[in-house]
Amino acid sequence: MDFIIILQAGVASGTVLLFATLGEIFSERSGVLNLGVEGMMLIGAMTGFSVTIATGNPWIGVLVAMLFAGLISQIHAFIVITLQADQVVSGLALTFLGAGISVVLGEGLSKAGTVSLMPNFSIPLLSQIPALGPIFFKDQSVLVYVGYLMIPLAWYYINRTRGGLHLRAVGEYPAAADALGINVFRMRYLYVFVGGMLAGLGGAAISLAVSPGWFSELTTGGQGWIAVGLVIFAQWDPVRAAVGSYAFGALRRLILDIQGPTILFGLANPFYYNPYWGFFLQMIPYAFTIIVLVVGSREAMRKRLGAPAALGTPYIRGERGL
Amino acid sequence: MTKSISRPRWTGYRIKIEPRLDQPPGWYPAAVSVGAIAFALILGGILIAIAGGDPFLSYAHIARASFGEIGVFSDTIVKATPIILAALACSVAFRMKLWNIGAEGQFIMGAFGASAIVLTPILPPETTPWLFIPVMAMAGMAAGAVWGFIPGYLKAKYNVNEIISTLMLNYIAIAWVNYWIFGVWTEGGFQMSAKFPETTWLPRLSDYASTIPILRGLTTHLGLLLGIVAAVALWFVVFRSRWGYEIRLIGDNPRAAQYAGINIARNTVLVMALSGALAGLGGMSEVTGVIHRLQTAPLAAGYGFTGIIVAWLAKLNPLVIILVSILFGALILAGREIQPSGVPKMIQGIILVSLIASDFLLRYRVRFVRDSADTDAEE
Numbered sequence: 001m002d003f004i005i006i007l008q009a010g011v012a013s014g015t016v017l018l019f020a021t022l023g024e025i026f027s028e029r030s031g032v033l034n035l036g037v038e039g040m041m042l043i044g045a046m047t048g049f050s051v052t053i054a055t056g057n058p059w060i061g062v063l064v065a066m067l068f069a070g071l072i073s074q075i076h077a078f079i080v081i082t083l084q085a086d087q088v089v090s091g092l093a094l095t096f097l098g099a100g101i102s103v104v105l106g107e108g109l110s111k112a113g114t115v116s117l118m119p120n121f122s123i124p125l126l127s128q129i130p131a132l133g134p135i136f137f138k139d140q141s142v143l144v145y146v147g148y149l150m151i152p153l154a155w156y157y158i159n160r161t162r163g164g165l166h167l168r169a170v171g172e173y174p175a176a177a178d179a180l181g182i183n184v185f186r187m188r189y190l191y192v193f194v195g196g197m198l199a200g201l202g203g204a205a206i207s208l209a210v211s212p213g214w215f216s217e218l219t220t221g222g223q224g225w226i227a228v229g230l231v232i233f234a235q236w237d238p239v240r241a242a243v244g245s246y247a248f249g250a251l252r253r254l255i256l257d258i259q260g261p262t263i264l265f266g267l268a269n270p271f272y273y274n275p276y277w278g279f280f281l282q283m284i285p286y287a288f289t290i291i292v293l294v295v296g297s298r299e300a301m302r303k304r305l306g307a308p309a310a311l312g313t314p315y316i317r318g319e320r321g322l
Numbered sequence: 323m324t325k326s327i328s329r330p331r332w333t334g335y336r337i338k339i340e341p342r343l344d345q346p347p348g349w350y351p352a353a354v355s356v357g358a359i360a361f362a363l364i365l366g367g368i369l370i371a372i373a374g375g376d377p378f379l380s381y382a383h384i385a386r387a388s389f390g391e392i393g394v395f396s397d398t399i400v401k402a403t404p405i406i407l408a409a410l411a412c413s414v415a416f417r418m419k420l421w422n423i424g425a426e427g428q429f430i431m432g433a434f435g436a437s438a439i440v441l442t443p444i445l446p447p448e449t450t451p452w453l454f455i456p457v458m459a460m461a462g463m464a465a466g467a468v469w470g471f472i473p474g475y476l477k478a479k480y481n482v483n484e485i486i487s488t489l490m491l492n493y494i495a496i497a498w499v500n501y502w503i504f505g506v507w508t509e510g511g512f513q514m515s516a517k518f519p520e521t522t523w524l525p526r527l528s529d530y531a532s533t534i535p536i537l538r539g540l541t542t543h544l545g546l547l548l549g550i551v552a553a554v555a556l557w558f559v560v561f562r563s564r565w566g567y568e569i570r571l572i573g574d575n576p577r578a579a580q581y582a583g584i585n586i587a588r589n590t591v592l593v594m595a596l597s598g599a600l601a602g603l604g605g606m607s608e609v610t611g612v613i614h615r616l617q618t619a620p621l622a623a624g625y626g627f628t629g630i631i632v633a634w635l636a637k638l639n640p641l642v643i644i645l646v647s648i649l650f651g652a653l654i655l656a657g658r659e660i661q662p663s664g665v666p667k668m669i670q671g672i673i674l675v676s677l678i679a680s681d682f683l684l685r686y687r688v689r690f691v692r693d694s695a696d697t698d699a700e701e
Contacts, residue, residue, distance in 0.1 A: 035485065039671075075675060083682040088421050088485065089634060090678050096627065097671030103664025104373050216664075222493055229486040276505030282497040286490040293482045301481065 006253050007135045012210050014249020015147040016041075016202045020227035021234065021241040022154050023198025027073075029158065029236055030191035031171040031310040035091025036076055037199050038224025039098020042217065044069040044203025046102035049214045052115045062118065062143075062204045069200025070193045072098055077192040081185055084314035095224070099217055109214040118142050118209045141209040143201075147242075154238040167191060171308035174315040184315050199224065222286070229289045233296040236308065244292070251288060255281045338689045351684055355635065358680035362673040369672075370665060380665065387659065388652030396527065396540040400612060402651030404429065406549035406644055407604030408629030410556055411470075413638040415597040417560060418573045422594060424473060424488025425601040426626025427495035428466040430618075432602025433609040434499050435465025437616040440518050441507045447519035454522050459548070459606050466602015467595040469495060474594025478587035484594070496622050503616055514617040524611035545607030549647075552600060553640040560640065569593060601626060624667070628654070631674045 020037050027034045044065040052061030072094070079090045118141050127137040136148075158164040166187060169177035174184045202223075207214055226248060234241035258264070259271045259278050271277050367377030388398045408425045415422035436458040439445055445454060469491055476482035507515040527540035560566040572579040572586055580586060605621065613620050632650055636642035650670070657666030 079675070079679050083679055084685075085678045085681055090675075092421075092423065092630060093671060093674040093678055095671075096631070096667065097675050100664055100668025100671040101369065104369065104668045107373065107664065222489070225486060225489045229483070229490075232483060232486075274505075276501055279497045279501035279504070283494045286493040289490050290476070290482070290487050293486060294476060294480050297481045297483075 004131065004134050006257050007250055008138065008140070010250030010253040011136060011246055012140060012144055012249070013252050014246035015141075015144045016205045016210055017223060017227050017230060017245035017248055018147045018150070018242055019198045019202035019205060020224060021230045021245055022150060022238055023195035023202070024227055024231045025154070025158075025234065025236050025238060025241060026167070026191045026198070027195030028231060028311055029167050029171045029308055030188045031174060031308055031313070031315070032077070032080060032188050032192050032195075033087045033091060033312045034073065034076055034094070034192060034195055035088060035228060036073065036094025036098060036224075037195075037227050038220055038222065039095035039102075040069040040072055040196050040199035041098075041203035041206070041220045041224045042102040043072050043098045044200030045207040045219045046106040046109065046203075046214060047200070048204030049112070049115065049207040050106065050109055052208060053109070053112050056116060058116055058118045058208050061208055062201065065204035066197040066200040069098075069203065070196040072101075073192050073196025073199070074189065077189045080314060081188050081192075084316060087312050087314075103216055106214050106216065110216065112214070115208075115212070117212050118205075141205075143205045143209050151238055151242045158238065168308070171310055174310050178315070178317065188315075199227075202227070226285065226289050229293055232300075232307075233292045235296065235300060248285065248288075252285055255284055338691045339686050340689070342685055342687050346684065351637070354680045354683050355677065358676040359635075359673055361680075362669065362676040365676070366665070366669040366672050369668065375665070383659070384653060384656035387656035393539055394655070396542045398648060398652045398655050399542045399546055400651075401655045402644075402647040403543070403545040403549050403611070404604045404608045404625040405628050405632055405647040405650055405654075406546075407552060407607065408601050408625045409632035409636065409643045409647055410549075410552055410629075410640055411466075411597045411599075411601035411604070411626075412629045412633035413636070413640060413643060414556060414560065414569070414600070415593055416573075416633055417638050418569045418589065418593050419576075420474075420477070420590060420593060420597075421485045422470065422473070422488050422597050423485055423630060424469065424491050424626070425597070425604075425629045426622065426624065427488070427492035428469040428598040428601035429605040429608075429626050430492075430495045430499055430621050431469040431598075432462035432466035432605030433613075433616065433621050434495075434502065434605070435602060436462035436606035436609055437507075437515065437518075438465075440522050441515055441616065447521060449521060451521050451523075451525075455524065455544075455610070458522065458610055459603060462602045462606025462609075463599040464602070466605065467599040469602070470594040470596070470598020471591060474591040477594070478590040492626070496618060499616065499618055499621070503618060507616060509615075513619075515615045517615045518610070522610055523614060524607065526611075541612075543607075543611035545604075545611040548603060548607055550644060552603065553644055556600070557640040601629070628670060631670055634674065635677055 020041055024034060024037055047068045048058075048061040048065035051064045052058045055061065075097070076090050076094045079085045080087045120139050120141050122139050123137040123145070127133040129137070156164075158167060166177065166182050169180070170182060170184050170187045177187075178184050203220065206219055206223075213219075227245075230241060230244045230248070233244050258281065259269075259275070261269055262272050263269060264271075271281065363381065367381065370377045370380055387394060389395055408429055411425045411428065412422060439454075439458050439461050440447070445457060473482070473484045473487040473491060476487055477484045503513060503515060509516045524544040526543045527537045531538040531540075558566075560569065568579065568584045568589060571582065572584060572589060576586060604625065608621065608625070609616060628650055632643055632646045636646045653666050653669065
């Protein structure tokens with residue numbers, strides 16, 4: 001078992017979670033909880049894969065995937081922002097809807113064979129750094145590098161720009177933001193769209209880069225839900241989201257690879273000789289998500305950190321706000 | 323508050339939306355729900371056509387293959403039975419605004435708990451059904467309750483978001499049952515346990531065909547009765563008991579409930595455990611009434627998720643859940659043969675989306691008014 005290779009693959013697999021988590025951070029920072037991440041990722045994975053088959057160009061596939069997932073997210077936006085319905089139920093509905101649509105439109109895609117994928121390349125010089133170089137900068141998909149760029153950009157946008165200030169104002173105190181002339185409704189629609197596009201990008205990153213292909217609902221395997229959990233762990237901060245995403249990606253890879261070798265750390269590998277124990281390994285990412293939530297929630301309580309104050313509540317003009 | 327939202331000009335008429343101040347008539351919410359479902363079916367038909375299917379054939383097929391004759395209607399009831407119990411599980415948790423979306427996992431654990439009685443074996447195969455079935459029902463409810471208790475406790479004690487914890491526990495439940503099926507109770511290396519002895523099977527209508535010939539071939543089993551009894555019992559708990567009052571008060575206004583001295587943390591744990599137990603009973607009913615062996619694929623068929631939609635469509639009313647479950651049982655039963663295969667799931671999603679959107683019509687009045695000066699006078 002070569003840990004460098006596992007971590008290298010872990011970074012790629014964590015990139016999927018990173019996109020979805022960043023998207024959900026944007027949406028929740030504006031005050032809209034969108035539990036439809038899993039459905040939007042499935043839409044993105046299916047669209048990216050099928051458009052790439054049709055056009056032969058994975059770049060077009062990724063772009064259309066982002067666009068379609070963004071459009072699907074606007075259903076949720078309309079229901080919770082304009083119609084002021086419950087955000088939890090609407091998000092759940094979006095998950096069902098996204099899964100259903102992608103299974104129907106993705107019919108037959110699993111037998112489509114190989115398609116051209118997003119290109120992989122190494123970064124000169126940086127890939128020469130011992131240990132870190134091969135993990136982060138050697139033979140990674142272009143989407144992984146996009147992920148690296150997105151972390152500081154998202155942090156800078158949210159914390160240091162006028163647009164980010166408006167975003168936070170809309171999520172914390174929409175009535176005050178409205179009084180300042182910020183269009184709360186338009187901002188929320190916009191950031192739900194951004195969240196949808198990033199979830200779609202995460203889905204396309206699965207089907208066109210990390211584990212290529214369309215395997216119906218198993219394509220995402222609950223990663224959208226893990227992303228929703230990671231947002232809470234990350235306390236709505238892009239940098240913490242990145243740490244969590246890459247750690248989870250590495251964990252997922254480790255679990256896949258740990259069953260291979262006959263010898264593990266100089267001992268007979270129990271998972272090789274008892275293959276059924278592998279089911280307990282499969283539980284780990286999901287159990288770990290719950291543990292991460294316990295830790296994150298306790299820390300948030302202790303530090304009195306919290307979700308954006310207006311998260312989950314519709315903004316109704318003229319009604320007394322928070 | 324009374325200010326209306328006006329929309330731009332639209333062919334001489336304007337759409338005017340204003341908050342409803344009066345109580346709409348009693349038939350109105352039901353009419354809105356029916357309208358939402360009709361809208362969803364039309365939209366679903368358009369999507370089926372886009373995907374290359376024939377919507378009219380699909381819907382005609384659903385109707386014929388689920389209500390066409392007494393035999394298939396009996397099969398529809400069989401499909402509805404697990405949905406009733408899963409939807410009851412969701413409804414009691416949703417009533418308290420606890421978003422238990424882990425009915426799927428609690429259902430699977432219930433099936434596991436019931437199966438453990440047979441497969442361990444805790445009771446020998448020649449035990450009388452009069453003992454077997456109650457013990458298995460208790461074991462199923464207990465296993466489901468444990469799977470509901472965990473997220474309830476984490477929510478009450480550590481404020482862990484129950485949506486994510488219940489969902490993660492679904493995946494863990496599937497892996498857990500897979501371990502037992504593949505590793506311990508496998509029958510000759512297949513992905514299933516041995517068939518249960520007939521003493522554990524829930525009685526079917528067809529078992530009485532020798533005395534009442536008309537029941538021949540009818541597969542409806544005792545699980546339906548369990549579901550109906552559970553629904554009636556839950557209706558009394560929610561609407562006629564002190565505990566039910568507490569649950570409803572917490573759901574409607576947690577702050578008022580707290581001032582009234584209601585223990586929210588304790589109720590969170592109890593309601594989640596009750597919810598898990600109901601879903602677990604559904605798993606027990608499915609494994610002893612239909613599958614007759616422990617096997618993951620037919621158990622993890624999405625009954626828990628369908629239960630969410632059914633509970634919402636029934637406005638969390640336990641008795642209405644029975645009727646709505648039969649409709650969804652029909653959709654699932656007939657949907658198995660429809661191409662493309664994801665159609666029932668997609669239609670369920672569209673129905674849920676349009677239902678949520680239609681709630682708007684209960685809170686607001688939408689009027690088409692002639693675009694003339696006098697309509698603005700009142701503002």
